[in-house]
Amino acid sequence: MRDPRFRMALLLGLLAAVGPFAIDMYLPALPQVATDLGTTEAGAALTLTAYFLVFGIAQMIYGPMSDALGRKRPLVIGVSIFLVASVLAAMAPNIGTLIGARALQALGAATLMTVPRAVIRDMASGADAARMMSAIMIVISVSPMLAPLTGSMVMTFGGWREIFGVLAGASVLSLLLILFVLPESLPAERRQPVRLRAIWAGARRLLTDRTFLGLTMIGGFGMASFFVFLASGSFVYTREFGLSPTGFSLAFAINAVGFFGASQLSGRLSGRFGLERVISGAVSGFAAATVVLALVGWAGFASLPVVVGGLFIANACLGLALPTTMAMAMDPHPDIAGLAASIGGTIQMLTGGLMIAVTSLFLENSAVSMLSVIAGCGILAFLSAAAALTTRQLAA
Numbered sequence: 001m002r003d004p005r006f007r008m009a010l011l012l013g014l015l016a017a018v019g020p021f022a023i024d025m026y027l028p029a030l031p032q033v034a035t036d037l038g039t040t041e042a043g044a045a046l047t048l049t050a051y052f053l054v055f056g057i058a059q060m061i062y063g064p065m066s067d068a069l070g071r072k073r074p075l076v077i078g079v080s081i082f083l084v085a086s087v088l089a090a091m092a093p094n095i096g097t098l099i100g101a102r103a104l105q106a107l108g109a110a111t112l113m114t115v116p117r118a119v120i121r122d123m124a125s126g127a128d129a130a131r132m133m134s135a136i137m138i139v140i141s142v143s144p145m146l147a148p149l150t151g152s153m154v155m156t157f158g159g160w161r162e163i164f165g166v167l168a169g170a171s172v173l174s175l176l177l178i179l180f181v182l183p184e185s186l187p188a189e190r191r192q193p194v195r196l197r198a199i200w201a202g203a204r205r206l207l208t209d210r211t212f213l214g215l216t217m218i219g220g221f222g223m224a225s226f227f228v229f230l231a232s233g234s235f236v237y238t239r240e241f242g243l244s245p246t247g248f249s250l251a252f253a254i255n256a257v258g259f260f261g262a263s264q265l266s267g268r269l270s271g272r273f274g275l276e277r278v279i280s281g282a283v284s285g286f287a288a289a290t291v292v293l294a295l296v297g298w299a300g301f302a303s304l305p306v307v308v309g310g311l312f313i314a315n316a317c318l319g320l321a322l323p324t325t326m327a328m329a330m331d332p333h334p335d336i337a338g339l340a341a342s343i344g345g346t347i348q349m350l351t352g353g354l355m356i357a358v359t360s361l362f363l364e365n366s367a368v369s370m371l372s373v374i375a376g377c378g379i380l381a382f383l384s385a386a387a388a389l390t391t392r393q394l395a396a
Contacts, residue, residue, distance in 0.1 A: 008123065011182060012116040013136040015075070017143040018082070018174050019109040022167055023051065023230060024147035027252070028245035029160035030234045036160070039095040041365060045231045049356050050099045051106040052227055056349025058110035063342025066115050068194045070186050071122070075178045078111025083171040090164035105167075112174075113349075114341045121330050121337035122185040129331065133266070133323035143256075148249035155245060202336040206343050214388025215329040216344045218283055218381050220351030222318045225290065225377035227352035228359060228370060229255075229311070235365040241304045251308050258312040262319030269320070275328045276389055282320035283385040289314040290378030294371040302367040310371075314378070321381075 026047075034044040065074045085104035092098035120132045154162050192198065206212050237248040262282075269278045293310035296302060326344070333340045359373045 008183075009120070009132040009136050011177065012119060015174055015177060015182075016112050016116045016136060018079070018167075018170055019055070019112050020143045021147045021150075021170060022082075022086075022105055022109055023048070024143060024252070025151040025154075025163055025167065026160070027148050027230060027234050028152045028249055029155060029163060031238060032155070033095075033098070033160050037092075037095045037098065041235055043095050045356070047095075047099050047102045048227070048231050049353055050103040052349055052353030052356065053106075054103040055106035055110050055113070056346045056351075056353060058107045059114045059342045059345040059349065061342075062111045062114040063118065063339045063345075064194050064199050066118050066186070067192045067336070067339060070184050070188075070191060071115050071119050072178060072182060072184050074111050075115050075182070076175065078108045078115075079171050079174045079178065080108070082108030083168055083175070084108075086164045086168035086171060090161045090168070092161075108171075110345070113345050117326065117330065117341035117345070118337045119185045121334060121341070129327040133326055136323075146253075148252050149246070152246045152249045199339065202339045203343060206333065206336070206340055209332075210391040211388050212329050212333070212340070212344075213347075214384050214391060215279075215325045216347050217351070217384035218279070218325045218388065219322055219329075219344070220348040221377045221381035221384060222286065222322055223348050224352040224355040225314070225374045225381075226318070227356050228373045228377065231356045232365045232370045236367050236370055237304075239365070240367055241307075243304075251304070254308050255311045255315045258314075258316035259319035262316040263323055264319075266320050266323045270324055270327070275324050276392065278324050279321055279328070279385060280389060282317045282324070283381055286314055286317035286321060287378040287382035289317060290371075290375040294368075294375035297368040297371040302371065307367055307371070311374075314374070321385075 030044045030047075031041075033039075033047070034041055037044075062074045062078060065077075082105055085101050085108055089098055089101035089105065092101055116136065120129055120136070124132050150166070151163050154166055233252065234245075234248055237243045237251055238245065243251060266278060289310060293307070293314065296306060296310070329344055330337060330340045355373070355377065
């Protein structure tokens with residue numbers, strides 16, 4: 001699909017990849033951060049938790065802002081905040097300052113999650129929107145493969161602080177793309193001033209739409225499983241399985257390949273079989289793969305190849321499910337696409353952040369405990385899909 005929509009999706013993917021890079025590039029450095037700043041593993045993981053929670057809440061700002069000001073200005077504002085926060089993180093003298101800088105980073109990066117979704121809804125709907133979402137996943141899905149490896153490479157020449165210097169450089173490049181390459185997709189006559197009453201009415205409409213909520217929670221629990229892996233995977237892979245930071249990055253990349261490869265099929269399969277059938281099959285596969293993997297772990301067979309292989313299958317199912325659920329959830333709400341993207345993204349990120357915060361109370365950074373929590377996310381995603389698709393069929 002080498003048309004303007006495809007090129008736009010790739011550009012949006014480049015911008016949206018900055019946020020995942022800020023997470024994934026940093027993962028191999030978590031043990032070093034804990035050592036250098038004199039904190040615990042849980043303290044180092046709080047830098048991720050703070051990022052996810054603020055990232056989720058901040059999306060509520062950029063959606064209405066993009067509906068009122070157009071799509072470009074919120075991107076410029078958010079990326080500028082991200083740039084400042086990256087510099088502050090690079091100079092953080094203690095874990096508290098680093099947590100605050102990561103929260104500020106998330107405040108800026110949230111625009112890169114929300115606004116690209118709204119741009120897609122400006123340009124397409126239905127299966128076409130799913131195809132554009134899949135094209136964005138081409139770029140976003142490459143970042144989990146490249147980001148940890150890039151982080152490991154930076155650490156061989158410097159340390160974790162230099163990682164934030166690289167992120168600052170990426171934000172400068174993003175600003176240039178937004179200012180000089182990205183076109184404005186929301187004309188002035190379609191913009192809606194920020195009115196609290198209108199926002200409340202739109203939010204109430206979305207939050208009482210059971211199909212929207214169910215589809216959003218599929219993504220929420222799917223992302224929560226990924227966040228749990230992000231928070232504990234580097235410790236599990238390096239300490240329990242004895243991998244180096246580079247080895248962890250390569251194992252992590254295998255999971256990303258599964259997600260990336262499957263996401264490229266979502267648009268085609270949605271056009272051929274319909275969105276509902278793709279979602280149902282993908283979420284069922286995700287739940288089954290995670291539950292089986294957890295049971296294998298409890299039986300004492302959670303070796304490195306088994307864990308990597310099982311997570312590859314689970315992430316492949318997520319790669320089919322996430323673009324499709326995003327497209328279906330937003331499709332009935334073109335007039336409040338920015339708000340729908342904000343609320344959907346906020347719910348998903350908060351679900352992931354809260355899952356880390358809650359499970360960190362008993363998550364032992366072992367393979368078995370990590371896989372058990374991921375399986376719980378798979379079961380909850382399956383239940384959300386069943387509720388959403390049943391409601392949609394009854395309403396049809």
